[in-house]
Amino acid sequence: MKLFLLFFLILSFVHAKTTTDFSVVIHKPFNAALFDITEDHDRTITAVGFSNTFKQNANPSKTYTNAFDYLASVSDKYGAQMNLVKVNNQAKILLDKTAKLSRFNKAVAVVKTPTNGYFIGGYTMDGSLLVAKLDANANLLYSKIFGTKNYDRMSNLVLLSDGGVLAVGSSFTSRDTRDNMFRAGLGNNDIFLTRFSKDGHMLWSKKYGTRFDDNGIDAVEAQDGSIIVVSTMSSQKSRDVSFMRITENGNKIWLNHFITHHNDENLVVPKKIIRLKDNSFVVSLIQYNQVQKEHIRLVKFDLYQNILADKEISTTYPSGLMDIKEFSNGKLMGVGYVKDKHNTDGLAMLIDSDLTMLKQEHYGGKNFDIFYALSILHNSQVAVAGIHTDDYSQEGNMWILKLNQDATIAQIATLSGDFYNVLCKTFAKEIENKKLRIKEDLSIEFTDKTLYFPVGEYKLTHEQKEFLNSFSKKLIPFLYANRELISAFSINGHTSSEWKNVSFKDRYLKNANLSMQRSFSVLSEIFSTQDKAKQKWLSKVLQGSGLSFSHKVMTNGFEDKTKSRRVTFKILLK
Template sequence: MAKELNLNKLMLVTLAILMLSIGWPNHGYIAALEEEAHIEWSRILEGNHPLYKSVSGYAATATSDGGYVAVGDKYCETPDENCSYVVKLNSSGEILWEREMLYYDYDYEENTAFTVIETSDGSILVGGEIRDGSYGRPRFVPYVFRLSADGELLWQKYYPRMPYYQQSASNIQETSNGDFVITGGGWNEYSPSPAYLLKIDANGDELWSKTYPIGYSGMFSNIILTSDDGVIVAGSRTLEEYDRVALPYLLKINRNGEVVWQKTAETDSVTSTIVSSDDGNYILTRYNPSTQAYYLQKINEAGDILWNKSLNSSAMDEIESIIRTQPVDEGYVLFVQNKPSSIENGKSRYQIILLDENAVPTKKYQFGDLDLGLGKNGVTTYDQGLLVTGTVRINTGQGYRNEMHLLKISIPNEGPSNPELARLEFQQPELKLSVGQSAATVVNAVYSDASVTDVTYSSIYDSLDPSIASVDAFGNITGNSPGTTWIKAAYEGLETRIAVNVTDAKAPGRFYLDSEEYSLSIGTELDVAAYYVNDSGLPSKVTQDAVFSMDDPSIATIDEYGNIRGIRPGITHITATYNGATYRASVWVVRPYVYHQ
C-alpha cells in the first residue's frame, strides 16, 4: 500500500532539500546560492497484513525503462511470516507491480531481500537470505530469485553448501556472459567464517563457490566487476578467534575464483561502494582511523594507487559516515550521514554533497528524518539525481512498525568554475608535537575568486630536517626528536611551509571503549563502557559523560547511557565522543538461535 508523503510534516520526514545559502563561513569557500532542489515524488509503503503492517526498504536500482525497483521485506498475510518484498515503480513513482516472495521446502522458509540489480536482458535479480531448516538447527543461507520485467517469477534458489550459520547475498555483479558473482556477510558461532564468493549462471545454477580464509574470519563488504570478468573486493578480517579489531584488505579475484593479488597490510577501511571511473579505473572511498579523515582513492586493475584526494576539509566537518560515492561529470556526488552534533544543531540526518574534480565541496543539500535508516544499497543514481530507499520506524501508540520510504531527488547540473590558483598555504601556521606523536595537516590552494581547495593529498612534501620531524606522502607529520624544523608542501608550481616544534612532553590522554567490536542478537541488549586514561596513565570510567551515536540505527540502536539494542542482522558502527576525542567500534547483529521441537 502506498501513500503520499506529507511535506508539511517536517519533524516526521524532511523531504524539502534546500541549498545552504550561507556556504561554509570563516573558511573561504564559495557561498552557495540559495536554491531549492526539486523533489519529483515521494512514497511511503506500508504492509497489508491486518496486524503487522511493517515494510522495510533495503535496496533499489534504476531500470532501463526509466523506472525503479525497490526491495526489502514485510510481514506476509499468508503464511503469516516474514518474506521478501519487491515493488516496481515508473518514473513518476506510480506503482506498476508488487511481489511477495514465498518459498516452501517441506515448510515455509522465511526470507529477506537485501540487494537488487537489473540484468542485461531487462529482468530483475534479487539477493538476500533465507531460513534453511534442512540441517536440523535453522540457519540462514544465500537466497537469489529472478523476475521478469513485469514481475513474473522466473526462478528462485538458495545455496546451502557452505557451512555457515548465517550467510547472505547482499552484493551481486553481472559478468559479460550473463553469469553472476555474489557475496555478502557470513558468520559462524564457534568456527572460522571466511569471506566467500558464489558464482551462478543465468538460471541460478551454481558454477562454483569459494571461501577466502585470510585470517580467522572475514567478509567482503564491497565488490565491483573488472574488465576481465574478475572482481575487486574490499573487506575486513580478524586474525584470531577473539580478536576485536577488524582489519581492512583488498583482493583481485579472477573469473574462476582464484586470487590474483591481495593487499592485506591495509589500515584504511573502504567505507562506500567501489565505483568505476570513466578511464577504466576504480574509485574507493576510504577512512583513515588515525587522522579520522575520509578521502577518495583511485586504483587501477592491478591495485596500484593512482591518486588520493582528501575529503578532510573544514567544509566536511558534519560528516559522520559516507554511504555512497558516485562519479559525475566534472566531479563526484557523496551521499552522507551527518554527525549527531550537526543533527542536534538543527541539521537533517543526511546530506548530498557535490564535489568538483578535486573533491572540493561545491554544494550541499540537507534532508532526512532522524528515524530514517539507510544503507549503501538504498541509494541508486540516475542521470540527474538519486532514488533513495530506506526504513522509518514509526511509533503507532500501540507499538512500533517499519515503513518503506522512497524519494526521487533531482540535482541541478551545473559545472564548477575554474578560477586561477593564487597561493598555497597550510591551514595552521605552526604545529607542536611531542616525540613519537603524529598529526595530520591540511594544505589549501587559494584561488583568485577567494575559493579554497583542499589539496593535502595532491601536494608533494619535504622536511628540512627529518631527524626532528618527518612527513609522509599524505601530509601526516611525525615528531622524531626535540627541536624545530620546517615542513614544505608543493602543488602546481607553488610552495608553502609550516614550522614544527617537537618536544619531550608526555603524550596526551587516551579515550577508548571496552571493545573494538560488539556482537549481539536481534532483540537483545549490550552495554558499552567508555574509559579515559589521563597523562599520568590512570584510567577512569567516563561512560556517563560520553556521547554515543550509531551509523545505521535500522541495524542497532544505542541510547545516551551506552546501551546497544540489536534490531536486524547486519554490521554497523558506534561513534563515541568525549572531550573532543572520538572512538569508533563495529557492531555485529545476528539472528538468535531458535529451537524447534
C-alpha cells in the first residue's frame, strides 16, 4: 500500500506539471464576448461573438479647442463587429477573424455546413438581420442583410435537416396595411422567422404573434420536419411563455400559451429549446421568485402539447441556464451563470434524464463571468463559450472552455515532445535499471534479457507477466488521460531469422505466425488487466501485428538472435 501511495503521488506530480486546464481567454482592446460554439469536422472548436473595432479618425492631425467637437468627430468611429475564433486540442488559437462591415453588428449563432464551413447569424446595430456563409477557413462566401423597415433583432440561427437554417428573432411592427406580413392582430413587437436554403436563398420570411409584444427566443426542428418555436408575450397585465408549432413552410399549426403570469406572479423567461433523442422537447427557463431571485426550470413536452415533466432546480445562489444539450446516454449538460452579491461565475450543470440535477461546477474569477453556449464534442467532452472578466478589470473578454462529461474542466492534450519527456520521467527507474528504452518517436523496447522470448516460444513467463503488469499500470493510465491526442497504440511481435530445416518461404511464414502469437500474448495480458472504461478505449486504438524477422536486432553487423525475440511498442499521435 505504501508503495502504491508513493507511486500515485509521483504520478500525480508528473501529471500536474505536464497538463493545463483547457481555458482560452481572447483579449481584445474593448469589450468582447462569445455567444455560440461548435465543433469542426477536423475536431477543432469554433466560436462566434463580437469584438469592438476602433476606426482611425480620418483627420488625426486636426486639433480641437472644444471637447464636444472632438467627441462629435469620433462618434460612430468604433463599434461591434462579428468575431470568429478557432482553437485546436492544445488550446492554441488557429484563427481569429473580425468582420469589416460598414454597419456595426454582433453574431449570436454559428452552425456547421457539410463542407466544414459555417453559417453565422446576427444583427446590425441599426436594427437589420444578418446571415453570412463562410468557408472552412472563415473566408466570406456571401452575406445577406434582411428584415423589415423597422427595428429587428436575431436571437438564434437554427440548423435544419436539409442543410439550411432558420433565423429566429423579433421585429417591431409596421403599421403599413399594404404589407401582408403586418395586418391587424400583430402588436408592437412580433416573432420574426426567416428560412434559408443550404445555398443561402431566402425561402420565406414571416411574422407571428398577438396584438401585444411577442419575442421569438429559439426554435428546433421536429422529426417530421415541422418546427417548434418558443417565444414570450408581454402585455400590461401578464407575461406568457408560448410554444408554437409551424410547418416547414411557416404555416402555423398550433400556438400554446403554456405559462401565463399576471403582474403579481413570478416571472419566467425562456432561454433554449432542444429536441431529445426520444423526439420529445426540453425548454430551459429562468424562474424568478417573489424576491426576484432566479433559479432554473426545465419543461419537457411532446409534439402534441402534452407536458411530460416540469421541474424547478433550486440552487443556493441565483442561477440560470442559457444553453442545454443532451449526451448520447440521455443525460443533459446545461451552462449559464450563478451569482452572489460579490460576483457572477460561469455555471456548468449535469442533469439526469428525469431533469434532476446531478452536480454543478462554477468557473470564473472575482468579477463577471458567464457561459452563453455549449457544444457536445465527438468524445462527449463539452466546449463552452462565454465572457471572462479579468481581476480588477471592467472589460469582458471572449472565453472558451473545454469540460469533461462530469462538468469538471478538461486538460489540454499533451504534445509529442511532452509525451516523450513524461514517459521518460514515468519510467526513469526502469530506464536506469536497463529494463527498457524509450525513443523520441515514442517507441518503447524492452532491454532486459529476462523479457525476451525463448526460441520458438510465445507464451509469457512469470517474469514477463510480472513486468508487463508493472509496465501497463504506469503506461495505460497516462495514455488514457491523454487519449484525445492518441491515434493508435501498437504492439509488434518480432522473431529472430532462424528456423531449422525449412525453406526460406516456410521460415518467414512460421516466424510471421510466431511473431503474431507473441504480439497477441502481450496484447491480451495488458488488455485483460484494465478496467472496462480503458478496455473500451483500447479497443479503438490498440493494434497488434507480427513482423516476423523483418526488424532483426543487429550488433556489429551481425544478428543478435536473443534480442530479436521480443515485442516492441509504438504510440502514434494524431
